[in-house]
Amino acid sequence: MSRKHAVATGYVLTITALTLAAVPAGADRRPDVPADPASPLSRASGAPDATGTARVRAAAVVAPPGMLEALQRDLGLTAEQAEERLLNEKRLAPIVERMRTMLGTRFGGAWLRAKTANTLVVSSTSVADIPAIVAAGAQAEVVPRSLTQLADIKAKLDITLPPKPLVSSVRYVDVKRNKVVVLTSEPQSAQNFVQASDVEQNAVVVLPSSEAPQPLYDLIGGAAYYVGVASRCSIGFSVTKGAQTGFVTAGHCGKKGAVTSGFNRVAQGVFQASSFPVDDHAWVAAKPGWTATAAVDNGAGATLPVTGARAAIEGASVCRSGSTSDFHCGLIQQRDASVTYPQGTVFGLTRTSVCAEPGDSGGAFIAIDQAQGVTSGGSGDCGAGGVTYFQPVDEILTAYGLTLKTTAAPTEAPAQSPEACVGYLSLYQDTLAVGQSALQPRGVYYRARQGGLHSGCLNGPAGADFDLELLRWNGSAWRVVASSDGPGPNKKIAYTGTPGRYRFRVTATAGSGPYALAFTAP
Structure with a gap:
C-alpha cells in the first residue's frame, strides 16, 4: 500500500x-x-x-x-x-x-x-x-594513506571549507579512491580553499556536483508520526533507556520537548533530546500504550526483524523504510560524510544510493537484519532516483545512552572481576596483538556537545600491558589530552574537557588478546 x-x-x-x-x-x-x-x-x-x-x-x-x-x-x-x-x-x-x-x-x-x-x-x-x-x-x-589519515584530512577540510557562502555541499572519505572527495557546484572556488589548507593535495579530489541535500521536512499529512499539528516524520528504531521505551529519529524533525502523536493521531511521546545541525539525531520517549518492537516496516504489510546494529561494508546493500516512499534499497557508498544543509553542516553521515522523499526523514536504514541508521537528507526522489544520507545508529545510542531493541535473546552477562568496567554508557570490544593500536569508537571519533567529564575504562587480557589515551581534535591534528600508561591490562581515564571531537586509543604495549573499552562522554 x-x-x-x-x-x-x-x-x-x-x-x-x-x-x-x-x-x-x-x-x-x-x-x-x-x-x-x-x-x-x-x-x-x-x-x-x-x-x-x-x-x-x-x-x-x-x-x-x-x-x-x-x-x-x-x-x-x-x-x-x-x-x-x-x-x-x-x-x-x-x-x-x-x-x-x-x-x-x-x-x-x-x-x-x-x-x-x-x-x-x-x-x-x-x-x-x-x-x-x-x-x-x-x-x-x-594504498598510500590509511583510513585514519584520510579521516584526519577530511576533518581539516570540514574546518577550512566555509558553509556560508556555501563552497562544498558534501565531503566524504572514498576508500576506493584512497582520497577525500569534495562535492561542489563551484569547483574552482572549492579548489582554491583546498590549496590554501594544510592538507596533502594529492589526497583530495574536487568533483563538480549539483547535489544539494535538504532536510526531509513534509507538512502534508499522512500515516506516520506527527510533531505538533502538521509536521510529519518517520520512526527509526525502537530503543530503551532503563525502563523507558521510545524510538530514535532525525534531529531536524523536532526539538527537545516537542510533543508527538502517532499515525492515528493518538498522543505518542515527547522528544527527550535532539541535535541538528552538527548531528542529525534525536530520541522520543513513548507514552504508555505504545509498545516498542524490534521491527522495521517493509512497505508490503509485513515487518523486518532487527537483531543487531553491525555496520555494513561499503558496497553492501542497504534498505530504507519511510512514511512517504515506503521501502527502497541501494548500496552503502561512503562513510563519514560531511553534508552542508541550508541550516548548517552535519558530520559523520553515511552516503547511499537509496532514494528518499520529504516525509521519510528519521526512517530506518537496515542491512538484512542489522540496524544501520536513521534517514537524514539527500537529493532526488524515488521516481528519478537520488542520493540519501543516514545518521549511523551506533552514534545515536552512544550520544543518549540508549539500548537498541532487538529480537536477539538476552545472554547471561559474564561474571565481573573487581576491576571490571561497569556503569558506563558505551562499550566497544576488540582484539589487539602486541605493538598494535586501535581507535575507538570504531576507528572514528565521538562528539562532545558540551564541556564536561570524559570517563574511560579499559579491561585488557590478564598478564598483558595495555595503555589507554584520550585524544582531542584541535582543528589541525589529534592531540593526547589524557593518558593512563602504567603497568597491567586495566586502565582508567577521567578528563574534563571543552566541546569538540574526541576518541580513545588503546595500545597493546606487551601481550596480546581481547579487550573491552567502556566510556561516558558529556
Missing part, C-alpha cells in the same frame, strides 16, 4: 593502488497481511561465477520479507542475484573486522565489488600485509 504524499527534487536526508587478487516515518498501521515465505539464501555450488571467483559454500541465510523484491527492483538484480548478494554480504562481513584489528593503523578500508558482492577488497599501507589479506579470503590493495 503506497503512502506517498509529496514529491520533491531536493530535500535533506542528509587511487593510486596496487590490485592483487525528510520527515520521520511513523508506525503506519497497515492491514494484517501474511508475509510471503522467506527465501533461503544458500549456495552449494563451488563453480566459478562470471567473474572467475569461486562461490563459497555457506550456511543458509533467511531474507527478511520484502527485501529480495526491493533489491531486485532498485539494484536491477534477478531473484537469484539478490539472494547471492545477501549471502555474500553476510559471509564476508566478519573478515573486515578481523582485518581492521590485524592491520591496525595500516588499515586503509574495505569494500565489496561485483553485482552479487562476491569480492571483498581490503586495502593496507604495507605490502607486507598482502599474504594475510589474501589468506583471509579477500583481494588486497596497497
Whole structure:
C-alpha cells in the first residue's frame, strides 16, 4: 500500500593502488497481511561465477520479507542475484573486522565489488600485509594513506571549507579512491580553499556536483508520526533507556520537548533530546500504550526483524523504510560524510544510493537484519532516483545512552572481576596483538556537545600491558589530552574537557588478546 504524499527534487536526508587478487516515518498501521515465505539464501555450488571467483559454500541465510523484491527492483538484480548478494554480504562481513584489528593503523578500508558482492577488497599501507589479506579470503590493495589519515584530512577540510557562502555541499572519505572527495557546484572556488589548507593535495579530489541535500521536512499529512499539528516524520528504531521505551529519529524533525502523536493521531511521546545541525539525531520517549518492537516496516504489510546494529561494508546493500516512499534499497557508498544543509553542516553521515522523499526523514536504514541508521537528507526522489544520507545508529545510542531493541535473546552477562568496567554508557570490544593500536569508537571519533567529564575504562587480557589515551581534535591534528600508561591490562581515564571531537586509543604495549573499552562522554 503506497503512502506517498509529496514529491520533491531536493530535500535533506542528509587511487593510486596496487590490485592483487525528510520527515520521520511513523508506525503506519497497515492491514494484517501474511508475509510471503522467506527465501533461503544458500549456495552449494563451488563453480566459478562470471567473474572467475569461486562461490563459497555457506550456511543458509533467511531474507527478511520484502527485501529480495526491493533489491531486485532498485539494484536491477534477478531473484537469484539478490539472494547471492545477501549471502555474500553476510559471509564476508566478519573478515573486515578481523582485518581492521590485524592491520591496525595500516588499515586503509574495505569494500565489496561485483553485482552479487562476491569480492571483498581490503586495502593496507604495507605490502607486507598482502599474504594475510589474501589468506583471509579477500583481494588486497596497497594504498598510500590509511583510513585514519584520510579521516584526519577530511576533518581539516570540514574546518577550512566555509558553509556560508556555501563552497562544498558534501565531503566524504572514498576508500576506493584512497582520497577525500569534495562535492561542489563551484569547483574552482572549492579548489582554491583546498590549496590554501594544510592538507596533502594529492589526497583530495574536487568533483563538480549539483547535489544539494535538504532536510526531509513534509507538512502534508499522512500515516506516520506527527510533531505538533502538521509536521510529519518517520520512526527509526525502537530503543530503551532503563525502563523507558521510545524510538530514535532525525534531529531536524523536532526539538527537545516537542510533543508527538502517532499515525492515528493518538498522543505518542515527547522528544527527550535532539541535535541538528552538527548531528542529525534525536530520541522520543513513548507514552504508555505504545509498545516498542524490534521491527522495521517493509512497505508490503509485513515487518523486518532487527537483531543487531553491525555496520555494513561499503558496497553492501542497504534498505530504507519511510512514511512517504515506503521501502527502497541501494548500496552503502561512503562513510563519514560531511553534508552542508541550508541550516548548517552535519558530520559523520553515511552516503547511499537509496532514494528518499520529504516525509521519510528519521526512517530506518537496515542491512538484512542489522540496524544501520536513521534517514537524514539527500537529493532526488524515488521516481528519478537520488542520493540519501543516514545518521549511523551506533552514534545515536552512544550520544543518549540508549539500548537498541532487538529480537536477539538476552545472554547471561559474564561474571565481573573487581576491576571490571561497569556503569558506563558505551562499550566497544576488540582484539589487539602486541605493538598494535586501535581507535575507538570504531576507528572514528565521538562528539562532545558540551564541556564536561570524559570517563574511560579499559579491561585488557590478564598478564598483558595495555595503555589507554584520550585524544582531542584541535582543528589541525589529534592531540593526547589524557593518558593512563602504567603497568597491567586495566586502565582508567577521567578528563574534563571543552566541546569538540574526541576518541580513545588503546595500545597493546606487551601481550596480546581481547579487550573491552567502556566510556561516558558529556
